[in-house]
Amino acid sequence: MRQSFLFTKTRRxxxxxxxxxxxxxxxxxxxxxKEMAGVYAYLPLGLAVLENIKRIVREEMNAIDSQxxxxxxxxxxxxxxxxxxxxxxxxxxxxxxxxxxxxxxxFGWSHEEPIGEMMKNFIVSYKDLPVSVYQFQTKLRNExxxxxxxxxxxEFVMKDMYSFAGDEASHLAYYESTKxxxxxxxxxLGIGDDTYITFAAGGAFTKFSHEFQTVCEAGEDVIYLNxxxxxxxxEEVLTDETLTNLGVTRDSLxxxxxxxxxxxxxxxxxxxxxxxxxxxxxxxxxxxxxMGSYGIGITRLMGVLVEKFSDEKGIVWPExxxxxxxxxxxxxxxxxxxxxxxxxFYEDMKKAGIEVLYDDRDLRAGEKxxxxxxxxxxxxxxxxxxxxxxxxxxxxxxxxxxxxxKTREAVLxx
RNA sequence: CGGGGUGUGGUGUAGUGGUAGCACGCGUCCUUUGGGAGGAUGUAGCCCGAGUUCGAAUCUCGGCACCCCGACCA
Numbered sequence: 001m002r003q004s005f006l007f008t009k010t011r012r013x014x015x016x017x018x019x020x021x022x023x024x025x026x027x028x029x030x031x032x033x034k035e036m037a038g039v040y041a042y043l044p045l046g047l048a049v050l051e052n053i054k055r056i057v058r059e060e061m062n063a064i065d066s067q068x069x070x071x072x073x074x075x076x077x078x079x080x081x082x083x084x085x086x087x088x089x090x091x092x093x094x095x096x097x098x099x100x101x102x103x104x105x106x107f108g109w110s111h112e113e114p115i116g117e118m119m120k121n122f123i124v125s126y127k128d129l130p131v132s133v134y135q136f137q138t139k140l141r142n143e144x145x146x147x148x149x150x151x152x153x154x155e156f157v158m159k160d161m162y163s164f165a166g167d168e169a170s171h172l173a174y175y176e177s178t179k180x181x182x183x184x185x186x187x188x189l190g191i192g193d194d195t196y197i198t199f200a201a202g203g204a205f206t207k208f209s210h211e212f213q214t215v216c217e218a219g220e221d222v223i224y225l226n227x228x229x230x231x232x233x234x235e236e237v238l239t240d241e242t243l244t245n246l247g248v249t250r251d252s253l254x255x256x257x258x259x260x261x262x263x264x265x266x267x268x269x270x271x272x273x274x275x276x277x278x279x280x281x282x283x284x285x286x287x288x289x290x291m292g293s294y295g296i297g298i299t300r301l302m303g304v305l306v307e308k309f310s311d312e313k314g315i316v317w318p319e320x321x322x323x324x325x326x327x328x329x330x331x332x333x334x335x336x337x338x339x340x341x342x343x344x345f346y347e348d349m350k351k352a353g354i355e356v357l358y359d360d361r362d363l364r365a366g367e368k369x370x371x372x373x374x375x376x377x378x379x380x381x382x383x384x385x386x387x388x389x390x391x392x393x394x395x396x397x398x399x400x401x402x403x404x405x406k407t408r409e410a411v412l413x414x
Numbered sequence: 415c416g417g418g419g420u421g422u423g424g425u426g427u428a429g430u431g432g433u434a435g436c437a438c439g440c441g442u443c444c445u446u447u448g449g450g451a452g453g454a455u456g457u458a459g460c461c462c463g464a465g466u467u468c469g470a471a472u473c474u475c476g477g478c479a480c481c482c483c484g485a486c487c488a
Binding site for chain 1: 415420421424425426427438439446447448449450451479480481482484485486487488
């Protein structure tokens with residue numbers, strides 16, 4: 001894309017109503033627009049990042065045989081009443097509204113109930129199982145306090161997945177298979193080494209749930225970590241009993257701030273029993289199915305990546321999610337020769353299949369470099385007089401600042 | 415929801431009762447062109463509503479919005 005075509009602009013200063021690093025940088029660089037507290041619009045560059053994250057998640061979920069769907073934002077009151085979760089005293093994040101024709105609807109903050117209900121149409125026999133479905137959905141939660149930029153909003157994108165199994169063994173096997181799938185996602189996003197599968201409160205159905213916690217100062221959670229054993233415990237379940245069960249001692253644990261980027265819940269048969277989701281066994285009996293629920297915070301991940309991968313100059317995107325791999329910066333000024341060379345090189349890069357943002361704007365070098373640093377694309381390819389005259393081309397790595405000189409052909413084969 | 419704080423051009427800010435100023439941005443012109451350049455000129459603002467006062471960005475009351483701490487967080 002030509003940068004002169006991109007409608008967003010960078011800002012020199014961060015807005016005063018944002019203190020979090022992720023929101024400051026994303027707004028300054030034009031990735032997002034703040035609509036109101038905890039509610040952000042995603043602009044072309046931000047959307048590209050989101051889509052890249054989603055693509056990775058999608059590939060990993062497909063790899064464990066889950067099928068993508070999209071549920072609805074408007075939800076039925078009666079479904080949630082059945083599980084006693086319509087009451088504002090029980091679920092305090094509901095956004096609700098009324099139909100003009102009469103009756104109430106809720107705005108989806110989770111989709112467990114509607115999915116369970118919908119799946120009754122398709123899951124009737126043990127032969128229909130196992131099944132896993134997932135979606136990328138905008139969740140609406142009426143949080144008392146939004147905070148940390150895009151990391152805890154009232155409107156955010158989440159990947160939620162639901163598994164249905166006909167027996168405990170296959171249910172647990174699936175549950176376990178999500179752990180490496182999730183870790184693959186986080187590895188591909190560049191946070192694998194800093195993300196720990198963490199024992200957390202499991203609710204009514206199981207002793208523990210598992211959270212995927214990424215070490216991050218801006219995170220809201222605190223976990224206790226034994227790096228050698230790879231054991232992580234959310235402080236909410238840090239008891240002597242837990243320590244004994246897990247075979248670690250209190251003084252072997254390190255306290256760290258983390259952001260919860262994913263979680264997985266084992267519902268056992270309880271959820272399906274509540275929802276009335278049952279199948280016929282081979283013996284002809286009705287049994288409640290085993291269910292699991294698996295979330296990944298897509299927009300939160302984007303915030304975590306900015307928090308972790310940025311410096312005083314701006315964002316430093318991991319290659320896997322950057323909106324473009326290469327920032328082609330032309331320093332043509334009013335030199336038509338340099339401009340023509342850069343234009344042609346841009347076309348060649350596109351033909352070579354390189355995702356490239358071409359800064360063809362008529363600005364001074366300093367401004368272009370500052371913008372380039374802020375935007376945080378992995379590689380900056382600079383076209384100045386020397387390059388246009390046939391010299392080698394300068395390639396700067398955003399993450400390290402290292403400068404390489406490459407031939408035109410070498411750049412095109414990147 | 416409890417506590418604390420803040421609302422001034424598009425952005426960041428100065429201005430404690432008396433002509434709203436600065437920087438950046440944006441427009442026009444000239445020079446400049448490898449790390450946010452210089453000059454000339456222009457553009458644009460006191461969150462909303464009441465009240466006090468001769469006079470309110472400034473004081474009072476109410477509202478709205480935003481930030482931070484806590485609480486909350488399938």
